Amino acid sequence: MKRFFAIALGVLTAIGGFVDIGDIVANGEAGARFGITHAWVLLLGVFGICAYAEMSGRVSAVSGRPVFDLVRERLGPRVALANLTGSLLVTVLTLGAELGGVGLALQLATSVNYLLWVPVVAFVLWAALWRAKFTVLENVFGLTGLVLIVFVIAFFRLHADTGGLWHQATHPGPPHGEDWGTYWFFAVALFASALTPYEVFFFSSGAVEERWNSRDLITSRVNVFVGFPLGGLLAFAIMLTSATVFHPLSTSVDSLSQVALPAALALGKLGLAAAILGFFAATFGAAMETGLSAGYTVAQYFGWNWGKLRRPREAARFHTVVLVSIVVGVAVLLTTIDPIQLTEYTLVFSAVALPLTYLPILVIANDRDYLGDRVNGRFANALGMIYLLIVAIAAVAAIPLMIVTRMGGG
Amino acid sequence: MESPTSTTSRIVIAAVAVAALWAGLAYDVSRPADARRYQRTLVQAAESAHDAAQTAALVGELELAGKVTGLFATAAFDDAAKGLAGAEQKSASQGPPDSASAARRDELGPLLNAAVTALGDTTEADDDNRLRDGVGRLKDVAARLDDFAEGMR
Secondary structure (H helix, E strand, C coil), rough: HHHHHHHHHHHHHHHHHHCCCCHHHHHHHHHHHHHCCCCHHHHHHHHHEEEEEEEEHHHHHCCCCCCHHHHHHHHHHHHHHHHHHHHHHHHHHHHHHHHHHHHHHHHHHHHCCCHHHHHHHHHHHHHHHCCCCCHHHHHHHHHHHHHHHHHHHHHHHHCCCHHHHHHHHCCCCCCCCCHHHHHHHHHHHHHHEEEEEEHHHHHHHHHHHHHHCCCHHHHHHHHHHHHHHHHHHHHHHHEEEEEHCCCCHHHCCCCCCHHHHHHHHHHHHHHHCCCCCHHHHHHHHHHHHHHHHHHHHHHHCCCCCCCCCCCCCHHHHHHHHHHHHHHHHHHHHCCCHHHHHHHHHHHHHHHHHHHHHHHHHHHHHHCHHHHHHHCCCHHHHHHHHHHHHHCCCCHHHHHHHHHHCCCCCC | CCCCCHHHHHHHHHHHHHHHHHHHHHHHHHHCCCCHHHHHHHHHHHHHHHHHHHHHHHHHHHHHHHCCCEEEEHHHHHHHHHHHHHHHHHCCCCCCCCCCHHHHHHHHHHHHHHHHHHHHHHCCCCCCHHHHHHHHHHHHHHHHHHHHHHHCC
C-alpha cells in the first residue's frame, strides 16, 4: 500500500510538474493564433519526452548514477562539455524565464509590478533550495501545480465549438492571415517546450536523489507514461481554452493575464484564483527544477559532490552554482526584458540545444557496461532514432525560422 | 592529430561566417523600408493595437460581471496599455516611403489614439456606466483596427 501511494504521489507530481512557463506561453500563444492546429506537435513532444525520460530514469535506476555523470565518462570531456555548455545556457535562461513567470503570477494577484517581485522570489527560491528537502519541494509544487486542471474544467464550461476544434486538429496548417513560416516557428517552440533539456537532467538526478534502484523501474515508468501525458493534457487544455476564447476574436496572446482570462470567463473569480495559483506553482516549481538542474549538470561534469541529500557544506560548489544561476537569471530579468519574450527566446535556443542533450542519452541507454540487460530494446531505439532526427530538424530550423518570421511576428 | 594550421583555418572560417551572418542581419534591420515592408509594419501595429483593445474590452466585461478581481483587472489593463504603447512605437519606428504609405499611416494614427483614450477611460472608470461605455468604445475601435489590418493584407 505504501508503494502504491508513493507511485500515485509520483504521478501526481509529474502531472503538476510537467507544465512550466514555456508550456504556458507557447500553448496560450499557439491556441490564440492557430486554434488547435498544433495539437499534433504537442502530442509529438509528449511522446518524445516520455521516450527519453524513460531512458534517463532507467539509466539512473539501474546504474545508480545520473545521466550527465555517465555522459562525461562514456563520451569523454569534450563531447560532455558541448552538452554542458548548450544545456547550461538554456537552463539558466529558462530559470530566468521561470522567475519572471513567478513574478508575473504575483503581479496578477497583487497588481504590483513583477520586477519588484523578482528579487524576493529569487531569495525565497534560493532559501528553499538551500534548506528544504528534495521530496518536500517536489511534492508541494508538483501537487499545487495540479490546480491547472482548472483549464480542463474551464474548457468544458466554455461550451466550445467542438466540431470546429476537431476540424482544426485534423487539418494542420496556418489559418487565414497567418503563413507557413510562423506556423512552423510555433511548431518548433511548442515541440521545444515539451522537450526542454532540464527536464531529463532533473528527472535523472532526482532518481538518484530519491535513491532509486532497479526495483523502482516500475515507479519511473508509471511516472513517465502516466504522469507526463496527463501533464501534457494540462498544457493542451491551455491551448484549447485559448483557441476557444481568443482565436474567434482574431486576438493574439502575449501576456500571462490573457492566458488566465478563459478560466475567469468560465468559472469567475474562483477559476481566476486557481489559474493564478497554478501559474505560480508551475513556474516556481520549474524555477526550482532549473536551478537544481544547473547545479546538477556542472557538478556532475566536474565530479563534485552534489545534491540535496548532502548537507550544503558537503556540496558547497554545487550550491554555489545554483546560487550563481539564480543571480544570473535575476540579472537577465532586471535588464527589463519582457519575461514572455525571454521565454520565447529560451524556447528557440532550447530547440537548438536539443540534439546535444538527447544524442548522449541514447548512446548511454545502449551501453551494457552501465545497464547490463536493461539496455534499449529495438522499439526504444527506433523511437529514439526517429526523435533524434526530429530534434535535429527542429534544431537546424529554429534560428532561421526565428529570423525569417521575426520571432513569430509574421 | 590535427595540425594547428587546420584548426586556425576552421576558426577563421567560422568567424568569417558569423561576421557575414551578423552583417546580413544588420543590413536587413537597418535598411530603409520599401512600401511593402512599411505596409507590413503598419499591419503589425494595427494587429497589436487590436489585440490590446479587444483584450481590454474582455477584461472590462468580466469586471462588470464580477468575474475578475480589481487587482487582476489593473494588471490586465496594464498589459493592454503596454501592447498599445508597443503598437504606437512600431508605427512610428519607420517613415513612410511614399505618399500612399503616408496616407495609410494617417488612417492608422487616429485609430491608435482612439484606442489609447478608450483604454485610459476604461482603466479609470469609477462606476459601471463609465466602465460599460469604455468597453463599448474599446470594442468599436478594435473592430475598426481589425478592418484596417484586413484591408491592408
